[in-house]
Amino acid sequence: MSGFLSYMRGDSILHRLNPLTKLVMSVSLCASCFITNRHGVVAGIIAFNLLMAYSAGGLGRSLVMSASFGKLALVLFALQVFFVRDGNVILSLPLNIYVTDRGALFSSLFALRLVAAAMPLAVVLSATRMSDISNALVRYLNMPYKYTFVLTTAMRFIPIFSEEMAGIVEAQTARGVEFDTKNFFKKIRLLLPLCVPLLISSVRKIEGSAISAELRGFNLRTRESGYKTYGFAPRDAAMLVCCAVIALAAKI
Amino acid sequence: MLRFDGVSFHRGPEKVISDVSFEIRAGEFAALLGENGAGKSTLCRLSNGLLKPSSGRVTVCGDDTARTRTSVIARNAGFLFQNPDRQLCQNTVLGEIVFGLEHVVSDRAERERRAGEMLAAFSLDGGRDPFGMSRGERQQVALASILARKPRMLILDEPTTGLDYRECMTIMGVVSRLNAEGTTILMVSHDMEVTADFAERALVLSGGRLIADGPVRRIMRDVKTLDEASLLPAQIPALAVSLGGVFSDAFTVDDMTALVERANATRGEAAR
Numbered sequence: 001m002s003g004f005l006s007y008m009r010g011d012s013i014l015h016r017l018n019p020l021t022k023l024v025m026s027v028s029l030c031a032s033c034f035i036t037n038r039h040g041v042v043a044g045i046i047a048f049n050l051l052m053a054y055s056a057g058g059l060g061r062s063l064v065m066s067a068s069f070g071k072l073a074l075v076l077f078a079l080q081v082f083f084v085r086d087g088n089v090i091l092s093l094p095l096n097i098y099v100t101d102r103g104a105l106f107s108s109l110f111a112l113r114l115v116a117a118a119m120p121l122a123v124v125l126s127a128t129r130m131s132d133i134s135n136a137l138v139r140y141l142n143m144p145y146k147y148t149f150v151l152t153t154a155m156r157f158i159p160i161f162s163e164e165m166a167g168i169v170e171a172q173t174a175r176g177v178e179f180d181t182k183n184f185f186k187k188i189r190l191l192l193p194l195c196v197p198l199l200i201s202s203v204r205k206i207e208g209s210a211i212s213a214e215l216r217g218f219n220l221r222t223r224e225s226g227y228k229t230y231g232f233a234p235r236d237a238a239m240l241v242c243c244a245v246i247a248l249a250a251k252i
Numbered sequence: 253m254l255r256f257d258g259v260s261f262h263r264g265p266e267k268v269i270s271d272v273s274f275e276i277r278a279g280e281f282a283a284l285l286g287e288n289g290a291g292k293s294t295l296c297r298l299s300n301g302l303l304k305p306s307s308g309r310v311t312v313c314g315d316d317t318a319r320t321r322t323s324v325i326a327r328n329a330g331f332l333f334q335n336p337d338r339q340l341c342q343n344t345v346l347g348e349i350v351f352g353l354e355h356v357v358s359d360r361a362e363r364e365r366r367a368g369e370m371l372a373a374f375s376l377d378g379g380r381d382p383f384g385m386s387r388g389e390r391q392q393v394a395l396a397s398i399l400a401r402k403p404r405m406l407i408l409d410e411p412t413t414g415l416d417y418r419e420c421m422t423i424m425g426v427v428s429r430l431n432a433e434g435t436t437i438l439m440v441s442h443d444m445e446v447t448a449d450f451a452e453r454a455l456v457l458s459g460g461r462l463i464a465d466g467p468v469r470r471i472m473r474d475v476k477t478l479d480e481a482s483l484l485p486a487q488i489p490a491l492a493v494s495l496g497g498v499f500s501d502a503f504t505v506d507d508m509t510a511l512v513e514r515a516n517a518t519r520g521e522a523a524r
């Protein structure tokens with residue numbers, strides 16, 4: 001379960017792209033999923049994502065992730081497919097429940113989109129350091145460093161929080177709180193009081209890192225402080241053209 | 253009380269615990285020693301079912317941990333974590349202790365009586381907010397909330413790390429009193445002096461393997477084993493080993509003082 005968003009080291013094409021290219025790429029792929037009405041295009045986008053993940057060495061991880069999104073998509077598919085009432089009936093069940101061809105097409109497209117749209121950002125983030133994204137945003141898009149810092153820090157804290165929460169649940173189970181129950185509602189009720197220790201430890205951690213950033217001259221930072229520059233290579237152009245083609249294919 | 257039979261534990265491809273077997277009998281005070289990353293905390297988590305062995309079998313008070321829920325095992329085995337903050341979740345010390353009891357004692361008056369007992373044992377103020385207390389005090393609150401449940405066995409993961417001398421002695425005083433009253437103790441510790449003073453038996457882990465298991469007095473003198481586990485013996489046993497001869501059996505300050513005095517006396521007689 002650990003680290004869907006965490007960085008994976010590597011030296012693939014995806015790793016070497018300009019961080020801005022990668023951002024544009026993931027946004028455009030994501031948008032293409034929603035522009036199109038054709039299953040083939042969405043499936044193509046999924047395939048393209050898997051190809052990128054494979055080239056970056058994270059195929060396994062991205063399959064696991066799509067599988068978990070797939071489960072959610074399946075639930076949504078099942079919920080929707082019975083509610084579309086027009087079109088030709090292809091399956092009819094008792095109690096006036098039936099599935100139409102339009103319903104099946106619409107819901108399957110919706111489910112596929114969900115999986116396809118979640119992938120690009122996850123694939124890109126697994127091959128990009130957050131600090132590179134924020135440096136590039138500051139340097140080339142003139143975004144204030146403070147904002148990008150908040151963004152990268154928030155991302156960085158997600159795995160730390162989930163680890164902390166797992167630790168807290170563990171500690172409470174060991175003192176006899178029945179987190180290992182099968183009853184979902186009971187579990188939720190037991191989880192509520194734990195928000196206190198999570199909040200406290202989070203605030204302590206954040207305060208600690210804020211003070212330490214302050215002491216190291218956080219306020220003195222300007223646009224020119226970053227020493228890294230990010231070139232724009234032919235591979236960036238190629239990738240952007242690829243995405244434009246996909247977006248065009250989605251449009252028609 | 254606690255039994256490991258050929259237990260191994262993998263984390264991904266990595267083998268964190270390999271083929272560990274031992275048994276801790278009721279009433280024993282055992283210390284688990286080893287350098288950082290040796291697998292001590294993992295072994296503790298295996299002991300109360302938070303982790304299930306990849307192979308082999310762990311039994312606590314007769315229950316197989318693979319088949320018993322941790323919250324059930326917790327009725328017999330109390331567990332104090334390295335980080336007390338993960339355990340504390342109430343606004344007052346009293347609330348914290350009562351919270352730990354809610355899952356075992358159904359009678360409210362009995363809960364409050366037991367909580368009162370614990371406050372007295374640690375001389376804690378029940379109305380204070382645990383999060384405003386020092387690290388050592390929070391550790392004591394966490395321990396008090398576990399002890400209120402009267403577990404038959406207590407697993408302590410580095411209970412004294414980061415505490416000052418007085419806080420350390422308060423905790424160890426309570427623990428050794430419990431042990432004298434019959435509670436079984438398994439304690440992870442980096443502090444060889446504390447181990448030498450309180451534990452009877454030592455288990456030494458190195459790279460996930462159990463490389464020694466025996467009386468603390470013997471293991472403290474076993475330079476080769478300690479070296480393999482990157483541990484330094486407590487000072488008096490180390491001195492005893494390096495002096496050798498009549499001193500080699502000394503284990504406590506009192507032992508050593510007596511031996512030195514006797515040696516001085518004999519030398520005095522010989523000179524006369």
Ligand SMILES: Nc1ncnc2c1ncn2[C@@H]1O[C@H](COP(=O)(O)OP(=O)(O)O)[C@@H](O)[C@H]1O
Pocket residue numbers: 263268286287288289290291292293294295
């Ligand atoms: N949550 C975890 N995820 C991955 N590896 C872990 C985790 N916890 C411990 N380990 C690994 O297991 C080994 C033993 O760790 P641990 O039992 O915590 O050692 P100790 O308590 O003796 O310092 C170490 O090599 C550590 O890197």
Ligand SMILES: [Mg+2]
Pocket residue numbers: 292293294334
């Ligand atoms: Mg540890």
